[in-house]
Amino acid sequence: MSLHPFAIELLQFVLLLGLAPAFAGWVKILKCRAQGRTAPGILQPYRDIRRLFGKDIVLAENASWIFRFTPYLVFGVTAVAAGIIPLLSVDLPLSATADVIALVMLFGIVRFFTALAGMDIGTAFGGMGSSREMMIASLAEPAMLMAVFTVSLASNSSSLTQMVAVMGQAEFAIRPSLAFALAAFIMIALAETGRIPVDNPATHLELTMVHEAMILEYSGRHLALFEWAGMMKLTIFFALGIAAFSPWGIAADGDIGALLLAFGLLVFKLAVGALIMVLIETGLAKMRLFRLPEYLGSAFLLATLGMIAFFILE
Amino acid sequence: MALELVSPSTLIFTATLLAALSGAPLLVPRLLNASRGQLLATVLMLLASAIGLTGAILTLLLGRTELFTLPWTLPFDRPEIGIDPLSAWFLLPIFLIPGCAALYARSYWHADNSPRNVRKMTFFFGLMSGSMSAVTLARDGITFLFAWEIMALAAYFLVATEDEKPEVNAAGTLYMITTHIGTLGLFALFPFLTMTTGSWLFPAAGSLDASSPAAAAMFLTALFGFGMKAGIMPLHIWLPSAHANAPSHVSAAMSGVILKVGVYGIIRTLSFFYGVPLWWGALVLLLGAVSGIVGVAFAIGQHDLKRLLAYHSIENIGIIFMGLGVALIGQTTASAAMVLLGTAGALLHVLNHATFKALLFLGAGSVIHATGTREIDLMGGVARKLPYTALLFGVGAVAICGLPPLNGFVSELLIYLGFFRGVQGSGIAAAATALAAPALAVVGGLAVACFVKVYGIVFLGAPRTEEHAAHHEAGWQMLLPMTILAVVCAAVGLAPVLLSGMLQRASLNAFPSLGADADTSLATLAPLPIVSMTALVLLVLLAALAFWYRRRLTAAPQGEADTWGCGYQRPTPRMQYSASSFAELLTGLYAFVLKPRTHRPGIASGIFPAGTRFHSHVPEAVLELVYTPALERLYRRFLPIRRMQNGILQQYVLYILITLVVLFLSDYL
Amino acid sequence: MPASLDIAGFAVLLLLALAVLAPLLSSVRTIQIPLAFSLSAVASLAAVVAGIMTVASGSVASATISIGLPGLPFHLRLDPLAGFFLVVIGLMGLFVSIYSIGYVKGYGGVRSMTQMICFYTLFLAGMLLVVLADDAYFFLVAWELMAAASYFLVMYEDEKGENRRAAFLYLLIAHVGALAILLAFGVMAGQSGAPGFVGYTFNAMRSAQLSSGWAAAAFFLAFFGFAAKAGVIPLHVWLPEAHPVAPSNISALMSGVMLKTSIYGICRFAFDFIKVFPWWWGGVVLALGLLSAVLGVLYALMQHDLKRLLAYHSVENIGIILIGLGLSMIFAAFQMPTLAALALVAALYHTLNHAVFKGLLFMGAGAVLHATHVRNMEEMGGLIHRMPWTAPLFLVGCVSISALPPFNGFVSEWLTFQAFLLSPALPHPLLKLLIPLGAALLALTGALAAACFVKVFGVVFLGQWRGHQKPERIHEVGPSMLVGMLLAAISCLLLGIFPTWVIGWLDTIPEQLCGAKLAESAGKFGWLWLTPIAHERASYSGPVVFIGILVVVAVTWLLLHVHATSVSRVPIWDCGFVKLTPRMQYTASAFSMPIRRVLGFLFAVREQVEIVPHTNHPALPGSLQYRLRIRDRFWNWLYAPQGDAAYWVARQVGRLQQGRIQIYLLYSFVTLIVLLVFLG
Amino acid sequence: MTQAFAVQLNSLLAALILLTAFALLAQRKILGLVHIFAWQGFFLALSTAVIGYASGEHHLYISSLLTLVMKVILLPYILYTLVRKLKIHRDIDAVVNIPTTMLLGIMLVVFSYHLTAPIRELSNLMTRSTLAVALATVMLGMLMMVTRRHAVTQILGFLAMENGLFFAATSATYGMPMVVELGVALDLLIAAFIFGIFFFHINTTFESLDVEQMAKLKETD
Structure with missing residues (x-):
């Protein structure tokens, strides 16, 4: 028995929407454990979101429509991105909407409008956050592209489904190029999702804030949308990493058994991925802002080395 | 016959080795203390001189030519050494002067007085003597360059004997640089020669065509390389400071002999060619004339x-070159007489200059030893304390001025005779020689003026300063060598006939084309017996005059009084004519080349003016006005390149990296 | 249905007519502006139509007008490449013309409207003609028309010194570029082997057989000329000077359209005239493109x-x-x-x-x-x-x-x-x-x-x-x-x-x-999916993205507005700091500071902070003054030395000018002798 | 272990060697540099052993062991004690900033690849493709010498260059003759000692190990 592609699409959409808070909760649990603190339950993010949805909105006097529109747009774009990445099956009708590059650019929209929203009120914090975010993005983007380039070299495509299909069926081989690209990807993903050592999602200190500074003025459902979108973004980046570097197990069609297997593997991979990330986060300290060029430069270097290794060694 | 048992060549080789190694025992300080070592070295040196001179004279007498191929291989060819009259002639001063100088040094640079550098000095002195001999013995380019380089380096260490003085170091460095630039010329010369002949061995005399461009190149490179060593005019810049700053006996050896090795090189090179074009001779003549006149003009200003x-x-090298020039023009115009007279004149002047210049330097050494200064203007009245030295220096001075009855006169006479032969010819050759003759005359005249100044200021008059007044006569170890040299000067001047045979053999050896004309001989060309006679007569007359004068003096009553001060009450020695004032007229005359520098502050006005100073100095104009500015400009032009050498290690590695990349790329392209 | 070339010709003629007729209307200003600009909008629309038709059909039309030089009449040609640029020019001409009706009114009464209209229409016509021209002579005439008209438009507010300076710089570089293009045409014509002026027609150039060296010479001369016009780094210096000072409608046209004529020229030379070339030509173009892109945006960030x-x-x-x-x-x-x-x-x-x-x-x-x-x-x-x-x-x-x-x-x-x-x-x-x-x-x-x-x-x-x-x-x-x-x-x-x-x-x-x-291949899956080479390689769907975002946003918004939650407006939270003023906002300079710090080595950045003391105590500064000056390094590297060199040469040459009649006669004499020597 | 797997493993090791070469360029701490150098040596030894296994050239095992002893244990130990003794723990200052150095490094890698491309075509050894990495390691070592001020980094750059050469030898021809390798190893050891003395002298003369101080030795003009 197999599911219709549109059903898979819908399933996946719901899955990502629904699973993202749980995943964020899982990360939080791991992190607390790693730091020897008592962890909240895995459902805590759901409760947070629900609570925020219930709250009233306090808006600054001079907030324009950009400010109010941005949360919806951010959420919308993230949700669309969620429909594109093959989580369970390759057979997605919407996956052709965007290849990896377009996907990255979709997050560009999110960033663009978040940064604008940060500047809308006219406080120094918002401007600071926007300015830093755009700088980090501008340095992360080339590195991201090189990583994508390397993977697309291996699979001869920049389309995600195609990558998954090719890589998932390829015979096992040690590929230094992919190893480098993965390392680069992890570094960039940390930067893009605002994790340590690039940004600290759990702080509101002037010196370290980047992402939080932009959405400092938000409240109520706007904030809820931002939070939810952020969780989804984190999950999507993990999914992207899984699709590009460890696609084994993602179903080739809509067969239920395969889908179930894929789901199980996905949960496992996400759990392991979260563990890796938490280890990195716990092991590192937040960097000074102006050390970031070197950090992202190293990511770029790794990605480039991956590409070079592909040409030289493979 | 005994002569066969000990062949001249064996003697010479033995002497060469002995001389070269004479200082070696000093290198082992544990074995010998410095003083004993110096004594041993001196003895060895004297022995080498005696043996070497015997060998050289025998060779010249027998006119023998011998060649030996050494049994080991150098990278290029089998080395060859040999002995022939030309070499032997040059070996005369090479063995004579260092021997005398070594003996002189035993007192002048005694180990007890200069313990710091005596070992070095003695060792290199021996090495220099030996290597000079080796240069004349070498018969292939490589051996020649080896010997040449050893000689140059040994001489450098000798110039820099007192290396704690900055001026000495500067002189040494200048010498080192110039001598190596000269060697560069030789590095060009021998490959040219090899390209022409196909071998590093020296070709036979008169075997190469001089009209080819390669020959011109060889001539010019030889003129440059050897001329640098000989110190002809535009290339002489190293010479004054090096000679002035070396110890006197070293100066004697250098001035007396090393310069002659340069002359030897030129004569040897010229001997390879036949059919010499006119411009060779004219160029050599011109260089000789310029060196002669300008050299002596500079001398006056010092x-x-x-x-x-x-x-x-420099002046005397100029005279030698003039002789050579005459010989070359003679070759062009096929005048055997000119060739013979010119060559013989040049060769004889080589020997003469070696003796009298060594004599003068040794004399000067004694004076300096006694007064503690080199500054003529501070000396005066030395003759009273150093009568023997004064006498011997006088002999040298007369000889160098080319006055009869001493040897300088004979050699200059030969060259003059060569000129007159040339003038009898026709065309440019005649014109050149005709113009050169007055130049030689001017040189002679100026030299007389100069030595009148030297002798007058140094030896006569009264001491100009208390602290530089002479104290004591030199010891026998210093006087004996000078005496020997003075005797040689006198002997050659009085009896040139003794040497004419040897001279002719040596000349014939250099330019064998002379042999074609059998009836040309020095005896017929030059009135040498008449010279001897005249000299003897002159000597007798002088002796008679002296005898008569002495009798008159002893007979007549004489009182001693102060110099009449023209009524001025307090004449001081400082009021005597000084060297500068003596030379002032002549330096003024030649100011356009000499560029003298005078510092005359105005006399302060007032009734009791404060003291004032006058200072004049004739710098080494060629060095300071030609070379230094040119080098400065070169330096400034290359300054940007110097920035590459900035001492930063990384950049040097970067250069390597860039070079590597470029090399790879060039390979790829 | 008229041929596309005719429509294009109509557009050009209409614009030229407007340029001629504009002075006549100067007395009735109320009509002059709307009429002139609506008519130029019409002309632009005509150009768009002509372009769209040509590109769609892929047809090539040409015509010859017998004016111009004897033996070299004006050749016109409309092929898809030209048609495409016609669309670019026409489209923007249309938008800007409509915009200008309102914009130019702002200058009303202060400045001559006639001048504006005249040069505006000439400028548009010039650009259209550049694209339509089919011989070198006509091309250059059109090119100069375009350059000259835009020069006067840059100079429009000529009482300001900076405008005059910018316009001069623009004119200078435009002409250096034009010279290079002229030389490129000369090379092409000379190598085409066609007799007389025929070599100057583009047709002759298309069929010319060039040796690789001459081809490279022609292409790079042309590339240099067009790059100067397009503002490719390092030839961009005029652009940030000229565009800001021109009236904004003109800036829009210059930046949006005029630069594109250079792209047209480069395409024409590379793909149409020369056709076969080595890869390194592309490498040079690519490298300069990358340089321009990165440095251009970085410079922009600093402004x-x-x-x-x-x-x-x-x-x-x-x-x-x-x-x-x-x-x-x-x-x-x-x-x-x-x-x-x-x-x-x-x-x-x-x-x-x-x-x-x-x-x-x-x-x-x-x-x-x-x-x-x-x-x-x-x-x-x-x-x-x-x-x-x-x-x-x-x-x-x-x-x-x-x-x-x-x-x-x-x-x-x-x-x-x-x-x-x-x-x-x-x-x-x-x-x-x-x-x-x-x-x-x-x-x-x-x-x-x-x-x-x-x-x-x-x-x-x-x-x-x-x-x-x-x-x-x-x-x-x-x-x-x-x-x-x-x-x-x-x-x-x-x-x-x-x-x-x-x-x-x-x-x-x-x-x-x-x-x-x-x-x-691109449209294999219909209009919805863009698959440039193959869908396995990559795909993108603009409509899906647009609709998807729209739908999710709308749905979320609706869902969240089912229950009306109150929105209260409050003053900006000032973190407890009482006197928050607008001056405390992030400024443009502040915004670009991180990037300036990271990539600032590419510029000549000079920052100055000056503390104006209020009292004697350093702890109580009166005010701070921050000055930031960012300069283009290329100016110092490339242009200033050239300017100095030119000045130096001029001064040296100036020595010849002695002011004495004898010396001048001597020059003539020497020249005569030299000529005689060469001729003899 | 199959041949193909060995090749892949070797490629991975080559990539890691390249990575360590870049890490040397990026690292700021001197002790960190020493560690990275040791890692590089370790990968090199491993790679040599893998090649030895795959090609059947068993003398490479000795080379591998030698590399392990020399470059993983001995030389890092010497440098380590040196750094300790001279008390130089501070950050290294680079002449060119690190990101630029990295970009230059990438360019050098591309250049090496370009250079060795013809050899790649000609050779039929299974290790031929790592030759580019080897050459790149040499170039990067040199780049490190160019861009760093500190004397210890200079020697590390030099040693990294040697690693590259060694790697080139194994990948181009399955290693140098044993005698040469032994000789080179000995030379390296001696070089390390000499450098130690050299550092000591620089340090006492200039009270710093910044080689730019040595510019003072240049005669002034």
């Missing part, structure tokens, strides 16, 4: 005794 | 003069177009027509896109200028409240130029990326490795452009008013200006959502120039 003598060396 | 910033973005976008062209040339050189077609389409698409969004942005900047009378962004802020219509339109431009989906800038950049991604197919090992690094640079450019436009929009429209004058005096601009911008914004969106159609329409150009079609 007031450093040894510097002055050094400039006279 | 706080709105129009100057936009001008630097033109440098950047010309760079991106050149990247596409360069890639196309490289692929073409290796005989890979499909990939060459892809890259060429990317370049052309970006040409069109840039024209539209840059036109939009300049028009928006003009509107802001019109309303605030300042160009310095540091004195703006919060305009979104005062200009509620201009703001979203400008935002569309910002999003488009930042290459964000679903707008048009994204599509063309995405296509360029696809071309990059396909570069490993090249047989040359070095290029394989190096070209992907170019892709990284392009990504950097895109991200920096986004940063820059966050800055622009954030500082100009968001936040609070920073200026000295009262913000109440600022009003929204008039309808015609809004319509002009609105049309451009709609074009941005449409070009972004329906790339498949545009590529399908464009298809005749790569077919004729590269010998390969793209539409078939």
Whole structure:
């Protein structure tokens, strides 16, 4: 028995929407454990979101429509991105909407409008956050592209489904190029999702804030949308990493058994991925802002080395 | 016959080795203390001189030519050494002067007085003597260059004997640089020669065509390389300071002999060719004339005794070159007489200059030893304390001025005779020689003026300063060598006939084309017996005059009084004519080349003016006005390149990296 | 139905007629402006129609007008390449003409309208003729017409010193460029072997058989000339001077359209005249494109003069177009027509896109200028409240130029990326490795452009008013200006959502120039999906993205507004600090500070902080003054030495000019002798 | 272990060697540099052993062991004690900033690849493709010498260059003759000692190990 592609699409959409808070909760649990603190339950993010949805909105006097529109747009774009990445099956009708590059650019929209929203009120914090975010993005983007380039070299495509299909069926081989690209990807993903050592999602200190500074003025459902979108973004980046570097197990069609297997593997991979990330986060300290060029430069270097290794060694 | 048992060549080789190694025992300080070592070295040196001179004279007498191929291989060819009259002639001063100088040094540079550098000095002195001999013995380019380089380096260490003095170091460095630039010329010369002949061995005399461009290149490179060593005019810049700053006996050896090795090189090179074009001779003649006149003009302006003598060396090298020029023009015009007279004159002047210049330097050494200064203007009245030295220096001075009855006169006479032969010819050759003759005359005249100044200021008059008044006569170890040299000067001047046979053999050896014309001989061309006669008559007359004068003096009553001060009450020695004032007229005359520098502050006005100073100095104009500015400009032009050498290690590695990349790329392209 | 060439001819003639007739109407100003600009809009529309028809049909039409030089009449030709640029020019001409009706009124009474109309129409006509010309002579006449008209337009406000300086610089570089183009034509004509003036026709050049050396000479001379016009770094210096000082409608045309004529010229030379070339030509074009793109956007980031910033973005976008062209040339050189077609389409698409969004942005900047009378962004802020219509339109431009989906800038950049991604197919090992690094640079450019436009929009429209004058005096601009911008914004969106159609329409150009079609593979899955080479390689769907985002946003909004939660408006939270003023907002300089610090070594940055003491105690400063000066290093590297050298040479030559009659006679005499020697 | 797997493993090791070469360029701490150098040596030894296994050239095992002893244990130990003894723990200052150095490094890698491309075509050894990495390691070592001020980094750059050469030898021809390798190893050891003395002298003369101080030795003009 197999599911219709549109059903898979819908399933996946719901899955990502629904699973993202749980995943964020899982990360939080791991992190607390790693730091020897008592962890909240895995459902805590759901409760947070629900609570925020219930709250009233306090808006600054001079907030324009950009400010109010941005949360919806951010959420919308993230949700669309969620429909594109093959989580369970390759057979997605919407996956052709965007290849990896377009996907990255979709997050560009999110960033663009978040940064604008940060500047809308006219406080120094918002401007600071926007300015830093755009700088980090501008340095992360080339590195991201090189990583994508390397993977697309291996699979001869920049389309995600195609990558998954090719890589998932390829015979096992040690590929230094992919190893480098993965390392680069992890570094960039940390930067893009605002994790340590690039940004600290759990702080509101002037010196370290980047992402939080932009959405400092938000409240109520706007904030809820931002939070939810952020969780989804984190999950999507993990999914992207899984699709590009460890696609084994993602179903080739809509067969239920395969889908179930894929789901199980996905949960496992996400759990392991979260563990890796938490280890990195716990092991590192937040960097000074102006050390970031070197950090992202190293990511770029790794990605480039991956590409070079592909040409030289493979 | 005994002569066969000990062949001249064996003697010479033995002497060469002995000389070269004479200082070696000193290198082992544990074995010998410095003083004993110096004594041993001196003895060895004297022995080498005696053996070497015997060998050389025998060779010249027998006219033998011998060649030996050494049994080991150098990278290029089998080395060859040999002995022939030309070499032997040059070996005369090479063995004579160092022997005398070594003996002189035993007192002048005694180990007890200069313990710091005596070992070095003695060792290199021996090495220099040996290597000079080796240069004349070499018969292939490589051996020649080896010997040449050893000689140059040994001489450098000798110039820099007192290396704690900055001026000595500067002189040494200048010498080192110039001598190596000269060697560069030789590095061009021998490959040219090899390209022409196909071998590093020296070709036979008169075997190469001089009209080819390669020959011209060889001539010019030889003129440059050897001329640098000989110190002809535009290339002489190293000479004054090196000679002035070396110890006197070293100066004697250098001025007397090393310069001659340069002359030897030129004569040897010229001997390879036949059919010499006119411009060779004209160029050599011109260089000789310029060196002669300008050298002596510079000498007049000096007031450093040894510097002055050094400039006279340039002058005398000029005279030798004029002789060579005559010989070359003679070759062009096929005048055997000119060739013979010119060559013989040049060769004889080589020997003469070696003796009298060595004599003068040794004399100057004694004076300096006694007064503690080289500054002529501070000396005066030395003759009273150093009568023997004064006498011997006088002999040298007369000889160098080319006055009869001493040897300088004979050699200059030969060259003059060569000129007159040339003038009898026709065309440009005649014109050139005709113009050169007055130049030689001017040189002679100026030399007389100069030595009148030297002798007058140094030996006569009263001491100009208390602290530089002479104290004591030199010891026998210093006087004996000078005496020997003075005797040689006198002997050659009085009896040139003794040497004419040898001279002719040596000349014939250099330019064998002379042999074609059998009836040309020195005896017929030059009135040498008449010279001897005249000299003897002159000597007798002088002796008679002296005898008569002495009798008159003893007979007549004589009182001693102060110099009449023209009524002025307090004449001081400082009021005597000084060297500068003596030379002032002549330096003024030649100011356009000499560029003298005078510092005359105005006399302060007032009734009791404060003291004032006058200072004049004739710098080494060629060095300071030609070379230094040119080098400065070159330096400034290359300054940007110097920035590459900035001492930063990384950049050097970067250069390597860039070079590597470029090399790879060039390979790829 | 009239032939497309006739319609184009009509457009040109109408514009020329307007230029002639404008003075006649000067007495009736109320009619003069609307009439002139509506008619130029009509002419532009005609050009668009002609262009669309030509490109769609792939037809080639030519005509000869027997004016011009004897033996060299004017040749006209309309082929798809020309047609495409006709569309670019016409489209922007249309939008800007409508916009100008309102914009130019702002100058009313102060300045001569006749002059403006006259040169405006001549400028448009010149650009159209450049594209239509089919011989070198006519081309250069049109080129000069365009250059001269734009020169006078840059000089429009000629009482300001900076305007005159900018215009002079513009004229100088334009003429150096024109000289190079002339030489290139000379080389081509000389090598074509055709007799007389025939060699100067483009037809002769097309059939010319050039040796590789001459071909390279011709191409690079032309490239130099066109690059000077296009503002390729390092020949860009005139551009940030000239564009800001021109009236904004003119800036929109110059930046949006005039630069594109150079792209046209380069395409013409490379793909139409020479056709066969070595790969390194493409390499040079690609390298310069990358340089222009990265440095252009970085310079732009450092600016706080709105129009100057936009001008630097033109440098950047010309760079991106050149990247596409360069890639196309490289692929073409290796005989890979499909990939060459892809890259060429990317370049052309970006040409069109840039024209539209840059036109939009300049028009928006003009509107802001019109309303605030300042160009310095540091004195703006919060305009979104005062200009509620201009703001979203400008935002569309910002999003488009930042290459964000679903707008048009994204599509063309995405296509360029696809071309990059396909570069490993090249047989040359070095290029394989190096070209992907170019892709990284392009990504950097895109991200920096986004940063820059966050800055622009954030500082100009968001936040609070920073200026000295009262913000109440600022009003929204008039309808015609809004319509002009609105049309451009709609074009941005449409070009972004329906790339498949545009590529399908464009298809005749790569077919004729590269010998390969793209539409078939690109539109294989219908208009919804853009699959440039194959769907396995990459795909994009503008409509799905647009609709998807729209739907999710709408659904979320509806869901969240089912229960009305109250929205309360409060003053800005000031973190407990009491006196929060608008001056404490992030400024443009502050915004770009991190990037300035990271990449500042590329500029000559001079920062000065001056503390004006209030009292004697250093702890109590009266005020701080911060000055930032950022200069283009190229000026010092390239131009200043040349200027000095020229001055030096002039001074040396000046020595000849003695002022004494004898010396002059001597010169004549010497010249005579030299001539006689050479002739004899 | 199959041949193909060995090749892949070797490629991975080559990639890691390249990575360590870049890490040397990026690292700021001197002790960190020493560690990275030791890692590089370790990968090199491993790679040599893998090649030895795959090609059947068993003398490479000895080379591998030698590398392990020399470059993983001995030389890092010497440098380590040196750094300790001279108390130089501070950050290294680079002449060119690190990101730029990295970009230059990438360019050098591309250049090496370009250079060795023809050899790649000609050779039929299974290790031929790592030759580019080897050459790149040499170039990067040199780049490190160019861009760093500190004397210890200079020697590390030099040693990294040697690693590259060694790697080139194994990948181009399956290693140098044993005698040469032994000789080189000995030379390296001696070089390390000499450098130690050299550092000591620089340090006492200039009270710093910054080689730019040595510019003072240049005669002034």
